[in-house]
Amino acid sequence: MNLVTVKTFDSYFSANIILTKLHSEGVECYLKDEYTVTLDPILSNAIGGIKLVVKAADESWVKELLDRYELDFINAATCPKCSNNKFTYITKPGATNYLTVFFTWIFSSYAVAPYYVYHCENCGYECDRLPEKTEEGVD
């Protein structure tokens, strides 16, 4: 049986939430390196984090489910400025990312991770973490 990694995590909390959701949908899956990363989080970058592993035959189905979970997660947030519920996860346009593009082009094997933010499509508010869903927004 061929197994593939469909997602990686830094935290066992988010890894187990996704694992439980997938088990409830009837997906056969498990977490690889969960105990190693949990016992010694410094190793997370070295071994590539906690890996969500599924059967190769289920890969496209599971990726669709993961995309739906991500969309549900993003739609549950409310913008603190305009109370809109439309966030997108984008690369932040900035000097660091332009340097990233440059260095990735020069040293094609060494890519620096770009900086991502959640961006409100209505007012342009940006944040690292999604704000909580509220009824009337926060000032």
Ligand SMILES: [Zn+2]
């Ligand atoms: Zn907004």
